[in-house]
Amino acid sequence: xxxxxxxxxxxxxxxxxxxxxxxxxxxxxxxxxxxxxxxxxxxxxxxxxxxxxxxxxxxxxxxxxxxxxxxxxxxxxxxxxxxxxxxxxxxxxxxxxxxxxxxxxxxxxxxxxxxxxxxxxxxxxxxxxxxxxxxxxxxxxxxxxxxxxxxxxxxxxxxxxxxxxxxxxxxxxxxxxxxxxxxxxxxxxxxxxxxxxxxxxxxxxxxxxxxxxxxxxxxxxxxxxxxxxxxxxxxxxxxxxxxxxxxxxxxxxxxxxxxxxxxxxxxxxxxxxxxxxxxxxxxxxxx
Amino acid sequence: xxxxxxxxxxxxxxxxxxxxxxxxxxxxxxxxxxxxxxxxxxxxxxxxxxxxxxxxxxxxxxxxxxxxxxxxxxxxxxxxxxxxxxxxxxxxxxxxxxxxxxxxxxxxxxxxxxxxxxxxxxxxxxxxxxxxxxxxxxxxxxxxxxxxxxxxxxxxxxxxxxxxxxxxxxxxxxxxxxxxxxxxxxxxxxxxxxxxxxxxxxxxxxxxxxxxxxxxxxxxxxxxxxxxxxxxxxxxxxxxxxxxxxxxxxxxxxxxxxxxxxxxxxxxxxxxxxxxxxxxxxxxxxx
Numbered sequence: 234x235x236x237x238x239x240x241x242x243x244x245x246x247x248x249x250x251x252x253x254x255x256x257x258x259x260x261x262x263x264x265x266x267x268x269x270x271x272x273x274x275x276x277x278x279x280x281x282x283x284x285x286x287x288x289x290x291x292x293x294x295x296x297x298x299x300x301x302x303x304x305x306x307x308x309x310x311x312x313x314x315x316x317x318x319x320x321x322x323x324x325x326x327x328x329x330x331x332x333x334x335x336x337x338x339x340x341x342x343x344x345x346x347x348x349x350x351x352x353x354x355x356x357x358x359x360x361x362x363x364x365x366x367x368x369x370x371x372x373x374x375x376x377x378x379x380x381x382x383x384x385x386x387x388x389x390x391x392x393x394x395x396x397x398x399x400x401x402x403x404x405x406x407x408x409x410x411x412x413x414x415x416x417x418x419x420x421x422x423x424x425x426x427x428x429x430x431x432x433x434x435x436x437x438x439x440x441x442x443x444x445x446x447x448x449x450x451x452x453x454x455x456x457x458x459x460x461x462x463x464x465x466x467x468x469x470x471x472x473x474x475x476x477x478x479x480x481x482x483x484x485x486x487x488x489x490x491x492x493x494x495x496x497x498x499x500x501x502x503x504x505x506x507x508x509x510x511x512x513x514x515x516x517x518x519x520x
Numbered sequence: 521x522x523x524x525x526x527x528x529x530x531x532x533x534x535x536x537x538x539x540x541x542x543x544x545x546x547x548x549x550x551x552x553x554x555x556x557x558x559x560x561x562x563x564x565x566x567x568x569x570x571x572x573x574x575x576x577x578x579x580x581x582x583x584x585x586x587x588x589x590x591x592x593x594x595x596x597x598x599x600x601x602x603x604x605x606x607x608x609x610x611x612x613x614x615x616x617x618x619x620x621x622x623x624x625x626x627x628x629x630x631x632x633x634x635x636x637x638x639x640x641x642x643x644x645x646x647x648x649x650x651x652x653x654x655x656x657x658x659x660x661x662x663x664x665x666x667x668x669x670x671x672x673x674x675x676x677x678x679x680x681x682x683x684x685x686x687x688x689x690x691x692x693x694x695x696x697x698x699x700x701x702x703x704x705x706x707x708x709x710x711x712x713x714x715x716x717x718x719x720x721x722x723x724x725x726x727x728x729x730x731x732x733x734x735x736x737x738x739x740x741x742x743x744x745x746x747x748x749x750x751x752x753x754x755x756x757x758x759x760x761x762x763x764x765x766x767x768x769x770x771x772x773x774x775x776x777x778x779x780x781x782x783x784x785x786x787x788x789x790x791x792x793x794x795x796x797x798x799x800x801x802x803x804x805x806x807x
Contacts, residue, residue: 260728331698338743342748350734415556445628461628
């Protein structure tokens with residue numbers, strides 16, 4: 234049997250990035266945390282933590298983390314609570330920011346767990362799934378991840394929007410390679426390719442866009458509404474009847490398909506959440 | 521004179537975390553980026569980039585980044601544009617999520633630059649200022665950072681809120697050490713101490729809180745409104761007359777003072793933004 238207090242310490246270190254933060258979260262001394270990890274490493278004959286800073290898990294450390302998460306969640310499936318003073322386990326899920334800002338939160342009510350949400354744009358949660366750093370993820374990547382099941386959720390429709398004043402100023406002669414290369418965009422973060430993908434659809438060419446980086450959904454839309462730039466906004470956050478924003482090209486929305494990936498070992502435990510997520514998505518997204 | 525194309529490559533690598541991403545952003549090959557950095561390192565006789573992944577700046581690399589940012593912004597102060605095809609420089613600013621979700625965005629209109637916003641909870645932007653990774657920051661830390669000026673902006677008032685149903689279920693006998701330790705909180709991220717600070721104010725004891733981690737302002741408030749937990753919400757996002765949320769203790773708000781820190785070398789260039797930020801804060805925050 235593995236040493237679970239040591240695994241709990243391992244999980245806290247990998248999630249919080251330091252031995253001190255893990256100790257504080259566990260309510261023990263840093264030297265106790267350090268001792269637990271050292272014993273576990275000696276017993277397994279492998280390094281589990283790159284000491285950092287920040288402290289990160291080795292491949293084996295991440296495998297143990299995944300195992301630990303599965304065990305804690307499976308334990309919760311049992312009706313009895315063996316140690317009522319323990320807090321419930323946290324369910325770590327990657328969610329793209331725009332789903333979290335719109336349709337996803339109500340689905341969280343399906344399971345009585347504590348959620349530990351990780352936000353990323355929709356193109357990068359795959360890596361976390363593969364490494365077992367999350368139990369499930371909402372991502373735009375359809376291809377299955379080893380050990381995970383994937384469900385199509387529907388498509389989030391984005392439109393390229395700006396204020397009428399912005400359009401008059403930056404696109405007086407329409408949307409073309411030149412005007413799109415010069416007009417400031419609003420971009421979620423350096424990994425966000427939505428604006429570039431749309432610009433390529435609109436012009437047939439890969440463009441180098443300039444833009445503001447605003448890595449939060451509501452402030453992103455707020456920046457577009459203030460006229461700081463044009464940006465891809467989900468229709469749920471800017472319905473077509475909202476006249477304060479105008480599409481750069483009304484005939485060119487961009488549909489981003491979303492998928493629910495769930496670690497297979499945890500699929501039975503998470504099935505109420507999977508069902509509710511699929512239901513909410515079916516209501517909110519396009520087929 | 522320093523090699524500015526090499527500095528541009530350095531800046532992109534540190535910001536994007538890899539040589540490949542920097543090359544893509546600059547529209548050159550990865551080997552060109554690599555060569556620029558190598559030449560610069562050889563000329564200066566110092567390592568500038570920890571190769572990673574992710575690639576990060578050494579102390580010297582970060583000093584050069586800060587210098588590069590200052591130069592690009594100072595260049596922009598010149599009326600003439602020497603190379604009109606260049607995009608404008610980006611102004612990197614750290615903003616706490618709740619300011620970005622409420623009063624800050626309109627202040628950004630004060631300067632015609634591209635913004636590169638970095639979001640952190642209000643207790644950790646100091647490190648970025650010290651390392652020169654941001655030109656300015658909105659933070660709760662009043663103590664000056666070397667090379668920066670600080671201005672008091674006012675206090676953001678938070679209240680500990682939950683739905684009436686949540687309060688009836690989790691606090692039937694009131695707010696005390698026991699009930700606060702058991703009731704799920706909503707917490708921004710592992711660095712967010714607001715809930716713990718309030719719990720200590722309310723009970724006189726340091727408690728270990730359990731909670732959902734939801735690192736985005738609007739979804740955080742949404743989760744509290746759904747009854748997933750109690751949480752500290754800025755009054756701008758949940759006014760006192762909003763009856764769907766009830767304070768855990770109406771007599772115990774938590775005021776978080778906020779400060780505008782700005783790199784002194786850039787203070788003249790940023791003065792319109794500093795003035796507008798102070799004005800918007802004076803309107804939105806408590807004195």
